[in-house]
Structure formats: structure tokens, C-alpha cells
Amino acid sequence: MPTETPTHEDTRPGRDLGPIAWGFKLFAISFLVLELLYVVVGNLFLNLGGLKRVASHNPDGFTLDYASVWTFWPGHAEARGLVLTGQAEKLQWMLRLDRATVDVAMGDLLERRFHATRVRGDGAIFRLRMRLEPEEVPEPQTRTLPPIKGFADPPLVAFGPPEADPTDEEYKLWSVELNDILVDMREIWIESYRYTGDVGIKGDFSLKPLRSLRVLPSTFAFRSGDLHLGEHQALSGIEGTLEAQLDTFDPKGISWLGVLRAFTARANFRSDVPSMSFAHHYLDKQPAIRKGRGVLDVHLGVDRGVFIPGSEARVMTDHVEVSAKDFEVALGVEASFRVDDHARGEFAALVEHGTLQFHGADAPAAEVQGARLALEAPADFIGPWKPQVYSLDLPSLRVSDMRRLQPVAPSGMKFQGGSALIQGKVARIAGGLGQGAVHADMWNASARWKDVAMTGSFGADLQVQAVDVAKRTARMRGEVGAGEVSIEGGGAAWSGWWARMLLDEFELRAEKGLDLLADARFKLRDVRPIVGVMAALDAVPPWTKEIMTMEGATIDVDLRKQGPGLAFGVEALAGEQRVAGRLVKREEEKSGAFLVRSGILSAGIRLGKSDAEITPAAGDDWLKEQLAALRGK
Incomplete structure (x- = not known):
């Protein structure tokens, strides 16, 4: 009788989990397909200008541009030549990064909000300038404003009556929020002040056009750089830190006074002063200012337009030459500023030695030694500064x-x-x-x-x-x-x-x-x-x-x-001699009367427009009469 071969069931672990394994495989394959699809579609969307068009649909308010960009997973992108620009009623600005790595909150894009939760980059440039009224254009300082691509030069305010602000229901402008910024910058150009060099920035920034502007506590680490004021170099070799914060304020009616009233900062840096010639940015060509190499040491704190107690700054120059039309002044100056515990600003300037020399002379006409000027005033540097x-x-x-x-x-x-x-x-x-x-x-x-x-x-x-x-x-x-x-x-x-x-x-x-x-x-x-x-x-x-x-x-x-x-x-x-009288001059007319007495002799002298009349033997009554006539003229 044939024997039956016993059957043995496969009892290896996982044998009965086949559907779960297939589910994981399906998920992995789907993820890879979706990731591949995202990489292809996402990069095509980015590099064919899709994001540019969406974000820049209103170029008068905000634009986004880049030379190239790529992404490998949602919300993360790396870009080259990333440029953000924007303008409000009173200002225009631009931020450019040579290279940037950005994490973007994708869901915020649906709300017209470019929200970068993490920004890393280098080679950054930031420029900001105020928009001008037509009558301000001829001023020399307007030639030194930063150019911003996409906006006309000079930056005039919009012509005609201002448009009514959109209601919340009508609001369709893109807002910008940049968090966790860690960027190396090579230029910061605000109005006529241009810094070039190496500076690291850590902070946060947000802008909602026509609504609000804010800079959260941020740190600027100046490792080495120069500051130009217009066409003149003001500082070189700047090293130090700046901690700054800008409270939320409305950018529509923005002014520098309004910015300073919302500004809080602490600055600690040291730099060289190549020359005092940068003062020409504020002055006419005369007097000419030359030389004046020195050192600037700054430890200042500002809280909404007021210097905080303990602030101090000092500048020392060895030889400044100020040349006017007819003369030249040469002097060494040490100037200092400090704020005491009662929030009072104290300014002092010491001229250890100075000379005044007229052009063409072989030696100074006058020399000053040890001259000192000291001023005290409230430490509010925005309001009228009255010592x-x-x-x-x-x-x-x-x-x-x-x-x-x-x-x-x-x-x-x-x-x-x-x-x-x-x-x-x-x-x-x-x-x-x-x-x-x-x-x-x-x-x-x-x-x-x-x-x-x-x-x-x-x-x-x-x-x-x-x-x-x-x-x-x-x-x-x-x-x-x-x-x-x-x-x-x-x-x-x-x-x-x-x-x-x-x-x-x-x-x-x-x-x-x-x-x-x-x-x-x-x-x-x-x-x-x-x-x-x-x-x-x-x-x-x-x-x-x-x-x-x-x-x-x-x-x-x-x-x-x-x-x-x-x-x-x-x-x-x-x-026995006496002379008494008065001379009066009004416009081009001269008149006067004098009584001259010597012993028993006397004479009255009346001065007219072009001649003198002498009255012999005149007395006090004659003089009183003449003086009364002069007072009546």
C-alpha cells in the first residue's frame, strides 16, 4: 500500500505578510515615481519661469527672479542669481544672492506669500533708496543713490493722485517673509551710504506691501569692509558687529524720521578713516577738505531714535586741511561723544594744534593750541539738537x-x-x-x-x-x-x-x-x-x-x-575845551551836528549830504536844536 508523503507548510517568518510587503513596495515605487515626477515637473516649472510669473504678476510691487534654480524635494530649492525686488509708495529695495539654499513653506504660496523658513546664501547684495519728488532730483546726493534693476532712475514717486489702498478683500499683492537667514553679504547700499566687503548676517525680515515692514532682531558681523559716502570713501577696514531691529511700521508714508523712530540697534566696531574729504557729501566744493587720516572707535546703542546710556564714540585725526578761497586751515582733531546715566549726550572736540595760512604766504598767520569745545544736549538725535x-x-x-x-x-x-x-x-x-x-x-x-x-x-x-x-x-x-x-x-x-x-x-x-x-x-x-x-x-x-x-x-x-x-x-x-555832537547815517544819507568850544571861542558844525556848514559862536541851544532835528529825521 503506497505511503503518502507528508506535506510541510512553509513556516518562515513573514511568509503570511505578503500584502504588507507589497504595500511597502508599492509605496516606495509610488514615492520614487512621484519624486521623479516632482523633480521633472518642479524643475521644469521653476526653470521655465513659472514661479517668476506667479510671484511677479504685479512688478510694480514685488518681483522674483533667478538665473537658475533646482529642487529635489518639495519646499527646498537651490538657486543661482536669486533676486527679490519691491517698492512701496516711498521706497524701493532689492536683495540679490549669488548662491542661495532656501526652504519654502509651499502652502503659503497659495496665499500669495513667499515664506522662506530657512535661507542660506553668499555673495548677497542689498540696496534701498527713497523715492523722490521731482523738485528733489537736482540735488547732488541723488546721483549717488543705488541703481535697482527694473526701476527707473531717478526713483520718482508715482505721478498723479495716490491710488486708494486695496481693502483686505481686494488685496492681491505678494508678501515676503524670510526666516532663519544666515547669509554672507558683499554689499549693503542704502541711499548714499555704500558698504562693500565681507559681512555675515543672521536674522529675519518680513514685508507686506502697503501694509507692514519689519526686521526682527538681526546681527551683522563686519569682518572687513569699506564705507563710501557718495563718491567719497569715509571708512576702511571696518571690523565689528551691529545688532539691529526694526519694529513693524506702515511703509506707505515712510520717511527716514519714521524709520529711526522704529529702529533699535547696538553697534560695536573699529575702523580707519582714510580722509575727512567725505564731508564734501554734505558741503559744497568750498571749502576743500583734504587729508585727515585717523581712527574711529564706536560703541553706540540706539533705542527708537535715542542714544542709550553708556554709548560712546571717538575719532582721532592727525592732520586735516580745510582750504577756502583765500586761506587754509590745518589741524589735528580728537572728537568724542558719550551718553551719561541721565541720557544726556556729551560731545567734545580738542584741537591740540592748528594753523591758519593765507594762500601765497610762506608761513602761518595764526596758530591755535589746546582749543576745546564741549556741548551737552538730550541724547535724542532725531529732534532739533539744541545744546x-x-x-x-x-x-x-x-x-x-x-x-x-x-x-x-x-x-x-x-x-x-x-x-x-x-x-x-x-x-x-x-x-x-x-x-x-x-x-x-x-x-x-x-x-x-x-x-x-x-x-x-x-x-x-x-x-x-x-x-x-x-x-x-x-x-x-x-x-x-x-x-x-x-x-x-x-x-x-x-x-x-x-x-x-x-x-x-x-x-x-x-x-x-x-x-x-x-x-x-x-x-x-x-x-x-x-x-x-x-x-x-x-x-x-x-x-x-x-x-x-x-x-x-x-x-x-x-x-x-x-x-x-x-x-x-x-x-x-x-x-575849557569841549566837543559834543552826533552823527547819523541812514542808507546813503549822512547828517550830523557838533559843537566845538575852546575857552571863549565856539563854533557849530552841521554836516549835510555833501558839505559842512559852520556857525560861529554857536552855543548849547544851537546844539539842542540840531540834535532835535536829527532825531526827527
Whole structure:
């Protein structure tokens, strides 16, 4: 009887999981097919310009462009020549990356939102400029604005009345949000400020056109670079960090004031200053500024337009040359700025040594040593900066040879020798007016004016009683003296002459032109030299030399100049001699009246437009009548 061969079931593990294995295989094959399909379709979509067209459907608001791009899985792409541009009512901007790796939230694209959750790149360029009104275009600074491809130069605001902002239902503009940015940049160009070099940036950025702009806390690491201000290089070899944040604000009515009010930053860097010539960006061609190599050290914090306590900066330059039309100033400057614990800004500038030299001269006309200016004001650098405390200290302003001041001598006067020294200090405390003192000496000063020559030594001590910078006024008093004076003129000579002037009041007003008021008393050895000089200059009749001697004369003078008008009053007494009167000048008309008395002799002199009328034996009543007529004019 045949025996049956027993059957053995296959009991290897997994034998009964065939459907699951096929499911995994099907999933893997589907994934590979879909991935292959994504790679093919996705890259075709990207490289045939599909994403460009979708994102840039409104090129007046936002555009996206790239030279090449590829992707191997959804939401991740690598690009070459990636460019984002956009504009709002008041600004235009561009971000370009030579190479970029970007992770994009794909679902946000359906909401017209380019949201990169991770950005890595290098060779980046960022440019930003404000749009201009037509009348602003001729300004020189507009030539140094960054060009942005796709927008016209110069960047004018839109012509015509502004369009109404779209409602939320009508809003179809693309917004941009870039998170987790880690990029190496080679250029940052904002308005006329252009940085080129190596800087690493880490941060976040978002823009919703016509709605909001925001820069989350970001860090800029400057490893080496240069800063150009317009056509001039301002800084070189910049190394340091900048931590910055821009609060969310509406970009429609944007202004630099609005940006600064939303800006918070901390800057710590050091750089070289190749030359101070970058100041020409703010100035006309004159004065010409050359040289001034130095070092800048910055540790500043800004919180919405206000410097934070502890901020400080310092710049030191060795030799700055400032050349004007007729002269050149050369000086070394050390300037510093700091903010104290009470949020008050303190600025100080020290000129250790400086010179003033006129063109064509072989030596400086004047030298300054140790001059120092200090200012204190609230640390808000956006609002009007009005110093509440200041001091100006001038230990030494020396003129070694007066002949070198000839270019600024009054018309017809020639300096022939002598030296001078001026020292002074003016300071103002909060809530008060500026006060101080000025001292000046001239030794062996010699000058000639027409046919008159004078040599002597002079000195002045003035107390500055009140300086109001806002109103541009100054009031002072003091004493001026002259000694060992020799005078030649009109065929006569005087030596050993002296004079002293007590200035009771002297006020300068520079609000509209230059006005002054002065009341002074002179004490003179005699008036012979003065009368002789005036006669030699045809200012008084020659016969006055014979009757006007006035030994030990005392003279009271008052002077008033306002606009084109001038009034000069005098009363001189010496024994039995007296001169009193007033001279008035209005526009081109001159008039005056003087009473001259010597003993029993007297004469009245009335000055008209072109002649002088003499009244013999005139008295005080005649003078009162003439002065009343002058006041009535």
C-alpha cells in the first residue's frame, strides 16, 4: 500500500505578510515615481519661469527672479542669481544672492506669500533708496543713490493722485517673509551710504506691501569692509558687529524720521578713516577738505531714535586741511561723544594744534593750541539738537607776525609788524546764558593807513556777560588800553601817547545782519593825535588842529548800528575845551551836528549830504536844536 508523503507548510517568518510587503513596495515605487515626477515637473516649472510669473504678476510691487534654480524635494530649492525686488509708495529695495539654499513653506504660496523658513546664501547684495519728488532730483546726493534693476532712475514717486489702498478683500499683492537667514553679504547700499566687503548676517525680515515692514532682531558681523559716502570713501577696514531691529511700521508714508523712530540697534566696531574729504557729501566744493587720516572707535546703542546710556564714540585725526578761497586751515582733531546715566549726550572736540595760512604766504598767520569745545544736549538725535550746556576754551591763539594778516586788513591799511595773543573762555550752564572772559595783547603793532603811520602796544580784558546762541546775541563789558603809541600823519608826529577805554556796554546782534550797541568812556593823554589824523584824512577841517588840544581828555561815546543805519554820539571834555555832537547815517544819507568850544571861542558844525556848514559862536541851544532835528529825521 503506497505511503503518502507528508506535506510541510512553509513556516518562515513573514511568509503570511505578503500584502504588507507589497504595500511597502508599492509605496516606495509610488514615492520614487512621484519624486521623479516632482523633480521633472518642479524643475521644469521653476526653470521655465513659472514661479517668476506667479510671484511677479504685479512688478510694480514685488518681483522674483533667478538665473537658475533646482529642487529635489518639495519646499527646498537651490538657486543661482536669486533676486527679490519691491517698492512701496516711498521706497524701493532689492536683495540679490549669488548662491542661495532656501526652504519654502509651499502652502503659503497659495496665499500669495513667499515664506522662506530657512535661507542660506553668499555673495548677497542689498540696496534701498527713497523715492523722490521731482523738485528733489537736482540735488547732488541723488546721483549717488543705488541703481535697482527694473526701476527707473531717478526713483520718482508715482505721478498723479495716490491710488486708494486695496481693502483686505481686494488685496492681491505678494508678501515676503524670510526666516532663519544666515547669509554672507558683499554689499549693503542704502541711499548714499555704500558698504562693500565681507559681512555675515543672521536674522529675519518680513514685508507686506502697503501694509507692514519689519526686521526682527538681526546681527551683522563686519569682518572687513569699506564705507563710501557718495563718491567719497569715509571708512576702511571696518571690523565689528551691529545688532539691529526694526519694529513693524506702515511703509506707505515712510520717511527716514519714521524709520529711526522704529529702529533699535547696538553697534560695536573699529575702523580707519582714510580722509575727512567725505564731508564734501554734505558741503559744497568750498571749502576743500583734504587729508585727515585717523581712527574711529564706536560703541553706540540706539533705542527708537535715542542714544542709550553708556554709548560712546571717538575719532582721532592727525592732520586735516580745510582750504577756502583765500586761506587754509590745518589741524589735528580728537572728537568724542558719550551718553551719561541721565541720557544726556556729551560731545567734545580738542584741537591740540592748528594753523591758519593765507594762500601765497610762506608761513602761518595764526596758530591755535589746546582749543576745546564741549556741548551737552538730550541724547535724542532725531529732534532739533539744541545744546543746553556748552563751553569753549581757547588757551592760545597766537599771531607771531601781524604782517601775515594783511589779506584781512581793512581797505587801505597795511600791517607792518607786531605780534598778538588771544585767550578766552565762554561757558553756559543749563537754563542760563553763556558767560566768560577774553584777554588779548598786541606788542609793537605797526600799521599804516594812507598817510598815517602808527606803532604801539595794546591790550584788552573783556567780560562776556551774556551769550544767547538761539537769538545770536552777545553782551560784554571791559577795558581796552594802548600804550607807548607813536603816530605820524599830516606833517606832524606824536610819541609816548596813551589811551584807555572803559567799555560800559557792548552788544552784538546777528539775527538779521550784524547790529551793535556800544557805550564807552575814553581817557586820553590828549586828542592832538586823533584830531591830526582826522585832519590828515580830511575828516575834519585843518583849523581844528589849532584849537583842539584837550590835554587829559575824557570822552564819552555811544554807538548804535542797526541794519544800514548808524548813529554815533560823542562828548569830550578837557579843561575849557569841549566837543559834543552826533552823527547819523541812514542808507546813503549822512547828517550830523557838533559843537566845538575852546575857552571863549565856539563854533557849530552841521554836516549835510555833501558839505559842512559852520556857525560861529554857536552855543548849547544851537546844539539842542540840531540834535532835535536829527532825531526827527
